Amino acid sequence: MSQKISTPFNKPFIVGKELSYIAQAVLVESRTAGDGVFTRKCHDWLEKHLGCKKALLTHSGTAALEMAAILCDIGPGDEVIMPSFTFVSTANAFVLRGGVPVFVDIRPDTLNMDEKLIEGTITSKTKAIVPVHYAGKSCEMDEIMAVAKKHGLMVIEDAAQALLSSWKDRYLGTVGHFGCFSFHETKNIISGEGGALLVNDDRFIQRAEIIREKGTDRSRFFRGEVDKYTWQDIGSSYLPSELTAAFLFAQLEEAEKIIAKRRHIYACYLERFWPLVQAGRIQIPSISEDSTGNGHLCYILTGGLKERNALMGHLQSDGIKAIFHYVPLHSSPAGRRLCRTSGDMIVTDDISDRLLRLPLYYDMTEDDVSHVVESVYEFYRQS
Numbered sequence: 283m284s285q286k287i288s289t290p291f292n293k294p295f296i297v298g299k300e301l302s303y304i305a306q307a308v309l310v311e312s313r314t315a316g317d318g319v320f321t322r323k324c325h326d327w328l329e330k331h332l333g334c335k336k337a338l339l340t341h342s343g344t345a346a347l348e349m350a351a352i353l354c355d356i357g358p359g360d361e362v363i364m365p366s367f368t369f370v371s372t373a374n375a376f377v378l379r380g381g382v383p384v385f386v387d388i389r390p391d392t393l394n395m396d397e398k399l400i401e402g403t404i405t406s407k408t409k410a411i412v413p414v415h416y417a418g419k420s421c422e423m424d425e426i427m428a429v430a431k432k433h434g435l436m437v438i439e440d441a442a443q444a445l446l447s448s449w450k451d452r453y454l455g456t457v458g459h460f461g462c463f464s465f466h467e468t469k470n471i472i473s474g475e476g477g478a479l480l481v482n483d484d485r486f487i488q489r490a491e492i493i494r495e496k497g498t499d500r501s502r503f504f505r506g507e508v509d510k511y512t513w514q515d516i517g518s519s520y521l522p523s524e525l526t527a528a529f530l531f532a533q534l535e536e537a538e539k540i541i542a543k544r545r546h547i548y549a550c551y552l553e554r555f556w557p558l559v560q561a562g563r564i565q566i567p568s569i570s571e572d573s574t575g576n577g578h579l580c581y582i583l584t585g586g587l588k589e590r591n592a593l594m595g596h597l598q599s600d601g602i603k604a605i606f607h608y609v610p611l612h613s614s615p616a617g618r619r620l621c622r623t624s625g626d627m628i629v630t631d632d633i634s635d636r637l638l639r640l641p642l643y644y645d646m647t648e649d650d651v652s653h654v655v656e657s658v659y660e661f662y663r664q665s
């Protein structure tokens with residue numbers, strides 16, 4: 283059955299100044315390569331708004347994770363503790379260095395890694411912990427930072443979904459040694475493909491700049507700190523062009539507004555679903571006092587795999603595109619070959635069968651939300 287989609291899952295939002303900033307980069311600044319005026323504006327914005335020591339734009343969230351893996355000196359056999367319920371790049375970035383992702387189960391309330399399982403997973407080979415702030419909701423960072431400190435481990439926040447989300451009085455991405463953001467078209471703030479690495483520990487700033495610039499000290503050369511630049515270390519080309527940075531800067535200028543609107547849509551969903559939650563039919567994300575989200579995504583938890591898939595089909599027949607994720611990494615072909623699990627993955631497996639993500643995008647109206655919510659209610663009236 284092919285049904286016309288009236289409510290897509292995602293619609294990238296364009297704030298309006300993106301193209302004129304790109305024109306300015308090309309025609310006024312005469313710069314299309316990276317690290318020009320717009321890249322600096324983005325760096326300043328991130329450092330000022332988030333309160334971090336150093337922000338470096340990358341060409342993707344994946345690239346930011348790869349840089350973090352190099353900066354942590356991950357080598358063959360080194361273990362990195364992370365959830366299995368995440369996007370592939372969380373694991374892949376470390377596997378590329380020869381590291382071994384070790385998966386722990388997630389909490390049923392936040393769907394983030396269960397911080398209580400971390401310490402028992404640490405071995406003499408453990409080098410780092412990668413908390414993923416799923417849906418822009420914070421992991422339990424106090425416990426994670428404490429266990430990392432006790433065992434001398436690095437913490438890399440996969441904050442790909444978490445720009446402007448906070449944990450207590452701090453923005454996510456600024457708590458661990460490194461924070462990784464994504465500006466992929468599916469995220470809240472976008473540049474097509476794009477990302478940023480936050481370096482929160484001074485000791486790593488200079489090396490981070492070198493790794494990002496093909497292993498050279500070109501960044502210092504541009505600042506006039508050295509009279510030529512040469513090959514210093516391993517590295518790759520991790521910086522985006524000015525075209526990407528110009529586009530991104532237009533989005534960052536409107537970031538607070540975009541996120542406020544998404545939070546509003548998210549709150550509408552949760553409020554409308556409350557009766558269905560009280561009737562015991564679905565579960566919705568929990569609310570935590572310590573963590574402020576950013577309206578990145580709205581999921582519901584259904585009763586099981588069959589019910590989830592039937593609901594997805596029902597929504598589709600009403601013109602609504604809903605999707606699920608993730609296929610847990612521990613059960614994927616590469617994950618089985620390259621990673622290991624610590625303990626059982628009961629919550630991870632259960633959640634990935636029951637989770638359904640609903641449409642959420644900037645232009646969504648309250649009528650659009652109603653259309654989705656009513657279709658969900660209709661499904662549960664019938665079943």
Ligand SMILES: *Cc1c(COP(=O)(O)O)cnc(C)c1O
Nearest residue numbers: 342343344369371442464465466
């Ligand atoms: C989107 C995402 C990434 C990857 O970001 P890209 O910019 O697409 O490379 C990594 N981790 C998580 C949790 C993500 O959601």
